[in-house]
Amino acid sequence: MTNCFAHLITWINVPANSLGKFLLAPIGMLPGWLSNSIISAVAGVFLLIVFKYTSNQTAIGRVRDSIKANMLALKLFKDSLAVTLLAQGRIFKGAMLLLFHAIRPLLVMIVPVSLLLGQMGLWYQFRPLELGEEAVVTMKLNNETGSSLPKVKIESTPVAEITIGPIRVLSKREIHWRLRARENGSHRIVFQVGNQKIEKELAIGDGFMRVSPERPGWRWTDIMLYPREDPFSPDSIAQSIRIDYPERISRTSGANWWIIYFFVVSLIFALIFKPFLKVRI
Numbered sequence: 001m002t003n004c005f006a007h008l009i010t011w012i013n014v015p016a017n018s019l020g021k022f023l024l025a026p027i028g029m030l031p032g033w034l035s036n037s038i039i040s041a042v043a044g045v046f047l048l049i050v051f052k053y054t055s056n057q058t059a060i061g062r063v064r065d066s067i068k069a070n071m072l073a074l075k076l077f078k079d080s081l082a083v084t085l086l087a088q089g090r091i092f093k094g095a096m097l098l099l100f101h102a103i104r105p106l107l108v109m110i111v112p113v114s115l116l117l118g119q120m121g122l123w124y125q126f127r128p129l130e131l132g133e134e135a136v137v138t139m140k141l142n143n144e145t146g147s148s149l150p151k152v153k154i155e156s157t158p159v160a161e162i163t164i165g166p167i168r169v170l171s172k173r174e175i176h177w178r179l180r181a182r183e184n185g186s187h188r189i190v191f192q193v194g195n196q197k198i199e200k201e202l203a204i205g206d207g208f209m210r211v212s213p214e215r216p217g218w219r220w221t222d223i224m225l226y227p228r229e230d231p232f233s234p235d236s237i238a239q240s241i242r243i244d245y246p247e248r249i250s251r252t253s254g255a256n257w258w259i260i261y262f263f264v265v266s267l268i269f270a271l272i273f274k275p276f277l278k279v280r281i
Contacts, residue, residue, distance in 0.1 A: 005220035006231070012115065013227040020119030021210070027123045028208045032253025035208075036124065037265055043116060044266035045273050047109055052279040054105040060098065060280045067094040102281075117259065118227045122210040124258035126245035128203035129181040134163060136244045137200075139191065140217070141173040142237055149175065150237065155190040159183040160202060179243075186210070193237055200241040201229055214242040 027035040070087040077083035129135055141149060149168050152175050165177030179189075184205040191198045203211045212228035217239040223231045232238050247255035274281065 003218075003234075006218050006223055009220050009223045010231055013223065016115045016119060017227060020122070024119060024123060032124065032208065032250050036120075036253045036258055036261055039120065040262045040265035041269040043113075043262070044269035047113070047266065048270040048273055048277060048279055050109055051105040051281065052277060054108045056101055057280050060101050063094045063097045063101070064280060067091055070094070114224060115227075117262075118224055120258065120262065121225070122212060122228055123208055124248060124253045125255050126211040126213055127248040128205045128209045128211055129245065130206065131181055131184065131204065133246075134178050134180045135246075137165075137177045137179055138242045138244075139175045139238055140240045140242075141175070142239055143173065149173070150194040152191060152193050155192055157187070157189060159185070159187045159204065160189060191238070191241070196237065198238050198241070200243070202243065203245070211245055213245050214240055216240055
């Protein structure tokens, strides 16, 4: 099952990366708060429309009407214990029914939302290296515990300079380097692993660029979290390559904060447009 998920997400990431590069390109030209606000607003309205057409709006309307009637009964007959308990029970039942009716649209929405968040994370979670800045690069090899590590080196390139490494950690099957950024742009660094050549994306520059911190292994969660580069196959000698980019600092478009801002703004715009689109939630 895990292998099937990995294949499916790898396949979906191909068009998702193409669409993400095109549709989210304005991020590179706008202030972070503005680009995230626009994306969040559009996503909120889009998801509201999806909810409308994938949920049973008639049933939700009946449940909401019942909840309102029982809320009114609580006010009118607050001196009657029997009526109060009955109304509270019906309100609780109505709340459970609303959750039940939300399951189908949530299952439909989880796929596009996950893909969108994966693409947004490439822009907002990390920033590219600045000229002269250093970062640690870690290659994790396969799990043949106890066997010697193969000969691995980074091919010489003018875009980055190796300042430390390779440092081998046999117990973790890892090899580490420290690189210094030398040339702005989106580059590819090449690793020579035995007789194989393996590539990893390297982002250097100012402002917003798509930053892929890790080329993942064959785990579907990692493939979804790091969608930019092709994952390593299960039998590959390399299982992942990671560059420790600095986290982006911002309350609206920086590490971890951007996703909170996204959901808050999406919810606000969904609530604003709910009466205009006549959606019952």
